[in-house]
Amino acid sequence: MHTGAEDANGPVVSFRDVSKVYGQVKAVSGLNLTLRPGETVALLGPNGAGKSTALDLLLGLRNPDAGTVEVFGTTPGRAIAQGRVGAMLQSGGLMEDVRVRELVQLACDLHPKAYPVQEVLEHAGVTDIADRMVNKLSGGQEQRVRFALATAGASDLIILDEPTTGMDVTVRQAFWGTMRAQAELGRTVLFATHYLEEADAIADRVIVLHRGRILADGSAAEIKAKAGARRVVFDLEGPIDETALRGLPFLTSLSVSGHTVRIQSTDADATTHAVYGLGLYPRNLEVTGLGLEQAFIAITDAASAEENN
Amino acid sequence: MLKSFSSATLIKLEILRTLRNKKFMFFSVIYPSVLYLIISGTSSSATIPHTHLSMQLYYLVAMASFGSLTAVLMGNSERIAKEREKGWVRQLRLTALPGHGYVVAKIASAATVTLPAILVIELVAAVLKNVRMETWQWVALTFAVWAGSLVFAALGVAIGYIASGDAVRPITMIIYFSLSILGGLWMPATIFPQWLQNIAEWLPTHSYAALGQAIELGDAPHMKDIGVLLVYLVLFVGAAAWLYRKDTKKA
Numbered sequence: 001m002h003t004g005a006e007d008a009n010g011p012v013v014s015f016r017d018v019s020k021v022y023g024q025v026k027a028v029s030g031l032n033l034t035l036r037p038g039e040t041v042a043l044l045g046p047n048g049a050g051k052s053t054a055l056d057l058l059l060g061l062r063n064p065d066a067g068t069v070e071v072f073g074t075t076p077g078r079a080i081a082q083g084r085v086g087a088m089l090q091s092g093g094l095m096e097d098v099r100v101r102e103l104v105q106l107a108c109d110l111h112p113k114a115y116p117v118q119e120v121l122e123h124a125g126v127t128d129i130a131d132r133m134v135n136k137l138s139g140g141q142e143q144r145v146r147f148a149l150a151t152a153g154a155s156d157l158i159i160l161d162e163p164t165t166g167m168d169v170t171v172r173q174a175f176w177g178t179m180r181a182q183a184e185l186g187r188t189v190l191f192a193t194h195y196l197e198e199a200d201a202i203a204d205r206v207i208v209l210h211r212g213r214i215l216a217d218g219s220a221a222e223i224k225a226k227a228g229a230r231r232v233v234f235d236l237e238g239p240i241d242e243t244a245l246r247g248l249p250f251l252t253s254l255s256v257s258g259h260t261v262r263i264q265s266t267d268a269d270a271t272t273h274a275v276y277g278l279g280l281y282p283r284n285l286e287v288t289g290l291g292l293e294q295a296f297i298a299i300t301d302a303a304s305a306e307e308n309n
Numbered sequence: 310m311l312k313s314f315s316s317a318t319l320i321k322l323e324i325l326r327t328l329r330n331k332k333f334m335f336f337s338v339i340y341p342s343v344l345y346l347i348i349s350g351t352s353s354s355a356t357i358p359h360t361h362l363s364m365q366l367y368y369l370v371a372m373a374s375f376g377s378l379t380a381v382l383m384g385n386s387e388r389i390a391k392e393r394e395k396g397w398v399r400q401l402r403l404t405a406l407p408g409h410g411y412v413v414a415k416i417a418s419a420a421t422v423t424l425p426a427i428l429v430i431e432l433v434a435a436v437l438k439n440v441r442m443e444t445w446q447w448v449a450l451t452f453a454v455w456a457g458s459l460v461f462a463a464l465g466v467a468i469g470y471i472a473s474g475d476a477v478r479p480i481t482m483i484i485y486f487s488l489s490i491l492g493g494l495w496m497p498a499t500i501f502p503q504w505l506q507n508i509a510e511w512l513p514t515h516s517y518a519a520l521g522q523a524i525e526l527g528d529a530p531h532m533k534d535i536g537v538l539l540v541y542l543v544l545f546v547g548a549a550a551w552l553y554r555k556d557t558k559k560a
Contacts, residue, residue, distance in 0.1 A: 059403060080403060087403045093395030097326040109318035110404040149400065 010073055012037055012157050012188045013058060018067035020053050020212075027053040029212040031067070035190060037156075040183045042199035043192040044296060045209035051192040052090060054209065055161050058190075059087055071157065079157075083112035086155035088146045090162050090192075094134045101130040104148050111153030123178055124148035125171075139166030147175070151182065158182060160191040164198065176202055196296055210300050223299070230268035230289060234275070234282035235259045248274050253298060264298060316410035323418035333384065337422045341376020342430045345369065349438060357497050362525060367497065369434045370454070370521030375494040376426045377458035378514065381419040382465045382485050389415065389469025390477040398553070408554040412466050412546060419462035420455065427454050446524055453520040453530060460513055460538050461488075463545035470552035488514040513541040 013035040020028040028050045035041060045051050056062040057069050060076030071079035079085050095103055104121055108114040121127045124147045129137065137145065143166050150158060160179075164172045179202065183189050193199055199206050200220045208216040208223060216223050240256055248254075250267035261282075265271040268287045275282055328334065349368040357367050392398050401411060431447060434440040442450070464484070472480045489495055491505070492514020498506055509515050516534035523530045 061399060061402060081405045081407075083405055085403070089396065089399060089403070091396040092400035092403070093392070093397040094400070095322070095326070095392075095397050096395075097329050098322060102322060102325070106318050106322055107404065110406050112405055146400075 011035060011070075012039075012072060013190070014070045015054075015057070016068050016070075018057060018064045018069055020057060020062065021065050026212050028057065028064075031212070031214065033207070033214065033217075035157075035188055037188055038183075038186055039205055040189045040203050041191070041205045041207060042203035043190060043207050043209060044194070044196065044199050045192075046194065046300065048211075049209040050212040051209055052161060053212075055087075055089070055159055055190075055192060059085070059089075059159065083153055084156045085159065086111075086150040086153065086157070087159040088143075088150035088161065088163055090165065092146055092149075094142060094145060094149075096135045098134055099130070100126055100132055100134060100137070100145055100148075103134055103145065104130075104152065107149040107152035111155075113155070114153040115151075120148050120152050123151060123181075125174060125178070140168060140171055143167055144171075144175070147178075155187070157188045157190070160189070162192055162194065164193075164195060208296060208299055210303050215299050215303050223296070224289075225266060230265055230287055231294070232263040232265055232268050232271055232275075232285070232287050234261055234285040236261060236280060236282060244278055245275075248278075264294075316406065316413060319406065319410060319414040320417045323414040324421045327384075327418045327421055334422060334425075337376070337380040337384070338426045338429055340379065341372045341426055342433045344375070345372040345430055345433060346437065348372065362522060365434065365438045365440050366525045367522070369430065369438075369440060370450070370518055370525060371494045373427050373430045373450075373454045374457070374492075374514070374518050374521060375489055376430060377423040377454055378461050378485065378489060378494070378517075380422045380426060381416075381458050381462035382468070382481060384422060385415055385419055385462055385465025386468040386472070386481045387477050389466060390473055393469070393473060402554075408550045409546070411553055412463065412549045415466050415549075416459055416462040416546075419465065420459060423458040424451075424455055427451055442525065443527075446527065449524045450521050453524055454517075457517040457520055457538060460517070460542045460545060463542060463549050464513075466549035467545050467552060470549060488512060491515070493518055511537065513538060 011034045013033065015031045015033040018028055018031040019026065031050075031054065033054075043051050043054065053062070057064050058071065058076060060069075060080065069076060072082075072084050076085070095106075101117065101121065104124075104126070105117050108117050108120060118127075121130050124144050126141070126144050126148055129141055129145075134142075134145065143163060147160075147163060150160065163179075164175055167175060176198065179189065179191075191198075191203075204219065206216070206218065206220050206223050207214055236259055240259070240261065242254070242256055245251075245254055245256070245261065245263070248263065248265075248271050250265045250271050251263055252266060253264040255262045263271060272282075272285070272287065345368055349365050349372075356363055389398075398411075428451065431451065465481075468481055468484065469477065491498070491501075491509040492512045493499075493509065494514055498509050498515065501509060516537040519534040520530040520538075523534070
């Protein structure tokens with residue numbers, strides 16, 4: 001809505017072959033990434049996957065060792081100076097010895113396209129603590145104040161690094177409600193998270209990051225499909241021929257414990273059919289959908305196994 | 310226009326925070342006066358060699374300068390290092406605030422502490438030590454010591470950026486003591502060997518004290534001292550602003 005005509009179709013963010021190395025560790029390695037206007041994107045990955053580094057690069061807090069990072073077709077620093085980016089960092093501290101309202105007022109005054117303070121306080125749900133000193137807040141309250149700072153003005157891109165850390169369940173739900181409202185205004189939202197259900201519920205695009213690389217990039221449903229969308233569990237009597245089971249079509253992973261066989265499959269119908277085809281008689285057969293969490297574990301496991309081989 | 314306005318809010322908030330920090334304010338304001346009373350204890354009106362200044366006059370400038378130096382150097386360097394560690398500086402870098410905005414705000418908040426400290430020590434000198442000067446001298450002295458402290462406020466910002474964590478205090482201390490002693494804030498620099506005097510002459514603290522001493526003698530401050538201070542100011546502010554933008558280490 002605030003984007004000019006010249007970049008209405010242009011990418012909001014673009015990473016081209018971006019690498020960042022700390023000593024021996026490749027925090028981000030050959031990253032290519034484009035965010036389009038209006039997307040809500042989850043950046044998913046275990047600790048050390050490179051999420052925070054990627055966000056630091058995006059915000060110009062660090063410079064890449066190789067490649068280029070552009071935000072709204074310019075440098076991160078310039079995009080920030082234009083007030084087009086609002087960000088909430090995990091590592092972002094707050095000024096001490098000031099009241100919440102004073103700090104939010106500062107953020108509003110610093111934003112080229114600021115909202116009224118009262119509105120920012122309300123949307124972030126911090127009106128009731130507006131007169132408290134910043135250093136007297138709980139972890140969850142601090143997070144909401146950070147969110148208020150990130151949304152002090154009409155930024156076109158909002159970056160959130162693990163925003164709900166320290167929030168309890170009800171606050172978390174309210175928070176995501178606020179976030180959805182932001183997205184509905186046409187904002188592009190990028191958030192890093194390790195709460196996988198959040199990525200599933202909120203994002204319309206999920207990027208899985210592992211050891212500084214993109215492992216998967218698609219809708220939550222696509223990510224699930226990529227890892228093996230369904231889980232098939234059954235019991236078998238007698239000795240189990242694992243080699244035969246491994247040959248099942250569409251199988252992505254297999255585990256056998258005692259009489260119980262657990263299979264992940266991208267086409268559960270075909271796999272189950274083939275089980276009968278082997279002349280086996282599966283008992284207590286269950287076919288269930290795979291949550292994003294398992295999908296995510298499956299993808300990162302597969303990647304780690306590949307790297308170790 | 311917009312940017313200078315936004316910096317003004319930060320300056321206001323930084324000053325407010327400093328005023329709220331009552332312990333820091335109290336000690337910074339009282340400390341130089343207490344030292345002054347202790348050091349300039351004698352009531353003799355003999356002049357200090359090579360200076361044409363009485364003990365009371367010499368130490369009025371020395372302690373006012375020393376107190377200002379303490380407040381701005383200690384206050385800024387440690388606070389900034391702490392703010393970097395806590396990540397507030399990172400958060401601030403995600404706003405449209407220009408690099409110099411932060412430095413200017415820090416210097417301004419330091420200046421709010423030094424002004425009352427200078428006024429109090431002058432009051433103590435006049436009332437308890439019977440120091441007498443012309444009105445213009447009092448006004449000029451206040452202004453000179455106050456304006457000069459900005460140079461060291463900028464140095465404090467720069468130190469806060471170079472050092473981090475446990476290193477801040479020792480580094481600040483070393484700079485603080487060497488500048489104070491060599492600049493002649495504790496004892497007249499004329500007692501040093503000549504070679505040391507030759508070096509000391511170019512230190513910012515030496516020029517800082519010289520501003521006040523010239524005013525006490527009824528002269529205008531020397532252009533050389535003003536020049537030296539201006540060069541240091543530009544150097545320190547430049548370094549501080551550059552380090553603020555450059556600060557890409559884990560803060």
